[in-house]
Each structure stands twice: as structure tokens, then as C-alpha cells.
Amino acid sequence: MPVTENRPKCLIRLSGRTLLEWQIRTLYSCGVREIAVVTGFAADSVESEIARVRLPGLSIKAILNPFFSVSDNLASCFMARQEISSAERLVLVNGDTLFEPAVLARVLKEATAPITVTIDRKDRYDADDMKVELAGDRLLRVGKTLDPGTVGGESIGLLVMSREGAGRFAHELDVVIRQPTGLKSWFLSVIDRLAQNEGIVGVVSIEGLEWGEVDFPPDLRRAEELTARWHRLERTDRSVAARA
Numbered sequence: 076m077p078v079t080e081n082r083p084k085c086l087i088r089l090s091g092r093t094l095l096e097w098q099i100r101t102l103y104s105c106g107v108r109e110i111a112v113v114t115g116f117a118a119d120s121v122e123s124e125i126a127r128v129r130l131p132g133l134s135i136k137a138i139l140n141p142f143f144s145v146s147d148n149l150a151s152c153f154m155a156r157q158e159i160s161s162a163e164r165l166v167l168v169n170g171d172t173l174f175e176p177a178v179l180a181r182v183l184k185e186a187t188a189p190i191t192v193t194i195d196r197k198d199r200y201d202a203d204d205m206k207v208e209l210a211g212d213r214l215l216r217v218g219k220t221l222d223p224g225t226v227g228g229e230s231i232g233l234l235v236m237s238r239e240g241a242g243r244f245a246h247e248l249d250v251v252i253r254q255p256t257g258l259k260s261w262f263l264s265v266i267d268r269l270a271q272n273e274g275i276v277g278v279v280s281i282e283g284l285e286w287g288e289v290d291f292p293p294d295l296r297r298a299e300e301l302t303a304r305w306h307r308l309e310r311t312d313r314s315v316a317a318r319a
Contacts, residue, residue, distance in 0.1 A: 083116050084289055085170045086124060090302035094289065095121070096128050097173055097302060103130050105179045107166060110135040111158045113151040115143025142258065149260040153248045160245035162238065167262075169232030173298055174286035175305060181281055182235050188277030189240030192217065192266060194228035196282055203290065205230040205263060207278065214276040217267045228278070230263065231286050235279075243269060 078087060085095040092100075095112070102110060114121045114137050122137045138158070140151045148169070152159065159165060166179065182193050192207065192214055200206050200223070208216040209227040217230055236244060247265045251257045270276040285305075287298045 078295065081117070082120060083170070085112075086117070086120055087289065087295070087298075089173075089298050090306045092302070093124055094171065094173060094298070095124055097305075098168060098170075099128050099133075099135065100130070101174060101176050101179065102166065102168075103133055104176045105183065108132055108134060111138050111155055112136070113138050113140050113155050113170075115140045115151065146258045147261055149248065149252060149262045149265065150258055152244075152262045152265075153252050156245045156248055159241050159248075162236070162241045164238065165234075165236040165241040165244075167234040167236065169288070171289045172232035172286065173289065173301060174231065174233060174281075175284060175301075178231075178233065178281045178284045178286055181284065182233065182279045185279045186235045186237075186277070188213070189237050189275040190244060190266065190269060191235045191240075191277050191279055193231050193233040193235075194278045194280050195231055195286065196228045196280065200226055200229060205232070205261075209278060212277050212279070213274065214266070214270045214278050216270065217263050228280065231281070232288060233286075234266070240275060243273065243275060 086093045089097060099110060110133065112121065112125055112135065118137070118139055125135055125137055138155050140146065140154045142150055178193065182191060194207055202219065205217060205219055206221045206226045207214055207228050207230055208221055208225040244265060247269055251260060251265050266276055285301055287294060287301055289295055289298050
């Protein structure tokens with residue numbers, strides 16, 4: 076607030092584009108051609124933005140979570156479970172996570188587990204970070220309240236799943252949402268269950284690459300700096316291509 080008083084975070088403008096458009100263009104540049112955007116607050120505005128962003132060969136649609144005001148993002152994933160379970164390979168992204176194309180390119184190249192959580196590492200983690208506990212490149216736990224002594228990184232809000240992993244994730248969504256706390260749960264609580272019970276979750280670290288999550292005013296300032304730099308690089312690439 077007040078930036079998001081009348082619009083969702085994904086429609087914040089950063090260097091001439093909405094956060095959502097930055098995400099769509101980044102996914103597209105990495106070969107993604109089918110996108111489903113789960114909407115809630117100000118759904119009509121998000122749908123208008125989806126209709127505006129047109130790229131050759133891209134199929135993009137909106138899926139409404141009508142329970143957004145009383146639920147968390149597990150419910151949003153539940154609304155898209157048909158798309159999730161039918162995906163040959165799934166990229167799942169939080170609506171407030173920005174990342175350069177090199178981030179997704181690395182994860183798509185290095186992901187080997189049925190479910191892969193993208194992580195980064197830093198010197199200190201705060202209470203809002205979605206922290207991870209690891210055994211090598213295998214995820215043991217993910218959550219905000221992990222014992223600080225066990226933390227080996229943080230989830231950036233970008234996951235890649237094989238067909239098998241997406242199917243297991245969709246099944247577990249159905250299990251968890253039926254529980255008394257299911258509607259108010261994060262989808263990463265499902266990943267935590269799968270990591271503990273089935274051991275099918277791995278990680279890929281993107282240390283050294285650029286990304287950002289937009290939650291607080293300092294995050295917004297950093298996102299503006301990141302996207303301004305990415306925009307300059309895009310213009311430089313276009314200029315080089317024009318002279319070639």
C-alpha cells in the first residue's frame with residue numbers, strides 16, 4: 076500500500092511494463108508457449124492485460140480463483156489443477172517474482188527431479204523468506220519458520236515439474252485443500268509434504284543471477300532498478316541485431 080490499493084501487484088508498472096508482462100515475456104523467451112494466469116483481486120484488469128500482451132504462437136488464458144479474499148495461493152493452484160496435471164512440463168511462478176531469462180534457462184537445463192524448486196543463497200534470512208533445508212541437491216523441508224541452523228537457502232517462487240511431478244503435485248493439492256487449514260495454506264506446504272513423504276523434490280541454485288520478489292517498498296525500488304537494466308540490455312540487443 077498505497078501502490079496496490081486498487082490494483083494487484085502483478086499490474087505494478089516497472090520500466091514501462093507491468094510485472095505480469097515482464098513475466099510473460101521472460102517465459103516466452105525461454106520457450107514457454109502456453110500460459111495460464113490465476114486471477115483474483117481486480118480480475119478484469121488482469122484479464123485486460125493478458126489480452127493486451129500478444130506474442131507470436133503464445134496461448135494465454137485466465138483462470139479465476141473466486142475465493143481469493145479468503146484463501147491463500149494453494150487454492151489458486153487448486154483452481155488450475157487440470158492445467159497442472161495435464162502439463163508435459165510445468166513452470167509454476169508466483170505472481171510477484173521477477174527473474175531474468177537466464178534464471179529459468181538454468182533451471183530448465185539442470186532440473187532432474189520430478190519437482191525442482193529454484194533457490195538462492197544469502198548471508199542472512201528474515202522471517203518472510205521461504206527458507207529451505209537441503210541434503211545436497213535434494214529438498215528436505217521448505218517453510219518460513221525452519222530452524223535457522225538448518226537453512227540452506229530460500230525459494231524464489233519458481234518451480235519446474237516433470238509430468239510425473241506435476242501429477243503428484245495436483246493430487247496432493249486435492250488432499251491438502253480438504254483439510255481444515257487447506258484453504259489458507261501456501262502451495263509450498265504441498266511441496267514440503269512431497270519432499271518429506273516421497274523424496275521427489277530437488278533444487279537448482281541460481282546464485283549470481285538476477286531476480287526479485289516484490290513485497291515491500293524496498294523490493295519495489297530494486298525491481299525498478301532490475302527492470303531498467305534489463306530494458307537497456309534489450310535495447311542494446313535490438314540495436315546490435317539491426318546493425319548486423
